[in-house]
Amino acid sequence: MSNNNRNLAIGPVELSVADGSMQLSIGRLQTDAKKLLLGTSLLVLLAAPAIFTGYFIGLLAVAFLYAIFAISVDLVWGYAGILTFGHAAFFGLGAYLMGVITTELSLPSIGLLGLLIAFLGPALVGLVVAGVLFSRGISEEYFTIITLALAIVASQAALILSDITGGSNGLTGIPLLGIEIPGIMTYRLPYELFYFVALVALVGVYLVGKRIVQSPFGTTLAGINENETKVSSLGYDPVKYKTLVFGLSTGIAGFAGALYAAYSGFISPPLLGFALSTEVLIWVLVGGRGTLIGPVIGATALYLAENMFSGLFLNTWVLGLGLLLVAIVLVFPAGVVGVFSLAEQKLNRYLEET
Amino acid sequence: MVLLELSDVHAGYGGGNVINGVSLTIEEGTVVSLLGRNGVGKTTTLRSIVGVISPDRGTVSFDSLDISGFEPHETYKQGISLVPEDRGIFPDLTVSENLRVPLVDTDDERSIAEIYGYFPKLEELQDSKGRNLSGGEQQMLAIGRALRQNPRLLLLDEPSEGLAPQIIEDVGRAIETIAEEGMTILVVEQNTKFALDISSHAYIMADGQIVMDGSTNELRDDEERLEKYLGVHET
Numbered sequence: 001m002s003n004n005n006r007n008l009a010i011g012p013v014e015l016s017v018a019d020g021s022m023q024l025s026i027g028r029l030q031t032d033a034k035k036l037l038l039g040t041s042l043l044v045l046l047a048a049p050a051i052f053t054g055y056f057i058g059l060l061a062v063a064f065l066y067a068i069f070a071i072s073v074d075l076v077w078g079y080a081g082i083l084t085f086g087h088a089a090f091f092g093l094g095a096y097l098m099g100v101i102t103t104e105l106s107l108p109s110i111g112l113l114g115l116l117i118a119f120l121g122p123a124l125v126g127l128v129v130a131g132v133l134f135s136r137g138i139s140e141e142y143f144t145i146i147t148l149a150l151a152i153v154a155s156q157a158a159l160i161l162s163d164i165t166g167g168s169n170g171l172t173g174i175p176l177l178g179i180e181i182p183g184i185m186t187y188r189l190p191y192e193l194f195y196f197v198a199l200v201a202l203v204g205v206y207l208v209g210k211r212i213v214q215s216p217f218g219t220t221l222a223g224i225n226e227n228e229t230k231v232s233s234l235g236y237d238p239v240k241y242k243t244l245v246f247g248l249s250t251g252i253a254g255f256a257g258a259l260y261a262a263y264s265g266f267i268s269p270p271l272l273g274f275a276l277s278t279e280v281l282i283w284v285l286v287g288g289r290g291t292l293i294g295p296v297i298g299a300t301a302l303y304l305a306e307n308m309f310s311g312l313f314l315n316t317w318v319l320g321l322g323l324l325l326v327a328i329v330l331v332f333p334a335g336v337v338g339v340f341s342l343a344e345q346k347l348n349r350y351l352e353e354t
Numbered sequence: 355m356v357l358l359e360l361s362d363v364h365a366g367y368g369g370g371n372v373i374n375g376v377s378l379t380i381e382e383g384t385v386v387s388l389l390g391r392n393g394v395g396k397t398t399t400l401r402s403i404v405g406v407i408s409p410d411r412g413t414v415s416f417d418s419l420d421i422s423g424f425e426p427h428e429t430y431k432q433g434i435s436l437v438p439e440d441r442g443i444f445p446d447l448t449v450s451e452n453l454r455v456p457l458v459d460t461d462d463e464r465s466i467a468e469i470y471g472y473f474p475k476l477e478e479l480q481d482s483k484g485r486n487l488s489g490g491e492q493q494m495l496a497i498g499r500a501l502r503q504n505p506r507l508l509l510l511d512e513p514s515e516g517l518a519p520q521i522i523e524d525v526g527r528a529i530e531t532i533a534e535e536g537m538t539i540l541v542v543e544q545n546t547k548f549a550l551d552i553s554s555h556a557y558i559m560a561d562g563q564i565v566m567d568g569s570t571n572e573l574r575d576d577e578e579r580l581e582k583y584l585g586v587h588e589t
Contacts, residue, residue, distance in 0.1 A: 230442040233406075233426045233438065234455055234499070235427050
């Protein structure tokens with residue numbers, strides 16, 4: 001190689017100077033288009049409160065929290081290949097921890113501490129459950145069945161432990177986020193600003209998730225999902241990896257649940273149960289499993305659709321959702337994102353040929 | 355010194371035993387082969403050494419440590435590297451990425467350059483994806499990758515399978531070079547000639563048991579029994 005070679009890259013644009021001749025190349029179209037699409041969507045979302053009604057913005061904020069929840073499920077199901085039928089137990093646990101800390105302990109001012117505990121608590125439970133089960137050599141199929149039981153146990157526990165959880169009435173009057181250091185400062189988040197908190201939380205969790213799946217930890221996890229024996233014969237302990245990702249995922253689910261509790265101000269046992277656990281699977285599947293962005297799209301789109309159309313179609317909504325799921329699984333098993341990447345591949349091939 | 359010892363190992367899948375009372379010993383610094391027809395339990399024996407399955411009965415000891423029931427990542431940490439029959443190459447990773455996958459203790463690792471020393475072909479192919487390698491290249495990559503942790507025992511499951519005669523010779527030479535440096539190796543093979551050429555001692559399996567063993571020179575002369583258990587004519 002000659003020493004005269006120089007490369008200068010600014011974003012997708014690459015300038016290379018080699019032996020006196022200069023070449024300017026523009027990076028692959030689809031990388032640009034993707035970044036442009038994500039950037040534009042983010043701008044639209046930031047400007048959304050100025051455009052849409054408060055009702056719609058409120059729905060969108062909740063959709064973002066469910067999208068965080070969907071990311072947590074995608075980490076274990078999409079990347080580690082562990083199907084979980086009980087993730088709402090962790091979402092709900094986070095919500096209840098937040099609710100109990102801010103109302104029952106009459107410390108309404110420690111919302112931020114609540115968020116932290118709502119992450120750590122479910123993460124710890126997730127670590128213990130996965131650690132104990134996987135280290136006993138339980139298969140992933142049995143693990144799935146146990147997660148199903150977990151959701152049922154959690155929602156029953158919320159009913160029975162009514163002194164703390166309010167039983168079937170649930171907990172009300174959970175305050176929005178705030179910080180209070182006695183004598184120094186008091187800050188309450190205005191209701192209108194919560195939308196931005198949810199958006200920032202979603203973008204943050206998405207970026208953290210992206211980092212994780214691209215890290216050596218994430219690629220090892222993908223390897224374990226592909227062939228556990230192969231990866232463990234190269235020195236990696238699959239139990240450790242599966243346990244860690246499960247704990248991380250349940251922590252994120254709890255975090256989303258805590259934000260949900262703070263925003264809605266009211267939580268009740270169905271939040272921990274089987275229905276939400278399966279709904280999130282549908283969001284992930286429709287959006288595209290193992291893509292992170294797919295579950296975000298799936299959760300947001302389906303939650304919004306549910307709230308806007310279920311009023312019109314009443315009970316047929318659930319039927320429609322079921323049919324949609326069947327159609328997706330049959331026709332587009334890789335979900336919405338899968339359809340886009342297929343189109344992208346075709347476009348690239350077309351561009352390369354011309 | 356005895357590095358690996360299996361005594362009366364019974365193992366199998368889902369309650370049914372594939373191997374019934376396998377006993378064998380491997381001295382440190384030797385190459386030993388385990389021969390037998392398809393389905394006699396050779397791979398199962400390897401799997402019970404590395405811990406993919408755990409023995410129902412009997413013990414596996416490695417450097418005097420009882421490792422029966424260890425998980426694969428635990429036997430790996432003891433210094434046992436397995437090259438599986440399917441080679442276990444990651445198709446979407448390049449040659450050099452595949453070589454960087456194994457968990458290594460940096461004080462003890464063999465550098466990538468050292469691996470390329472054994473397999474110059476791999477250096478030429480370092481940026482090729484695993485899926486684009488030929489069978490022989492994949493086999494070399496799998497052996498190279500297993501060497502990364504500088505194992506104390508290298509287990510090879512049918513390294514000659516599916517390879518052209520010329521390539522088998524190349525792989526055989528590489529194994530001999532590694533062995534000359536003092537590596538302890540257990541080779542499972544159906545290719546009797548290849549295995550007898552590279553090893554000093556051989557065990558022959560039939561129906562889940564060791565039916566004969568001896569130095570490769572002795573075995574070569576016992577054509578009658580080789581024919582009986584392996585169905586091959588040795589020249």
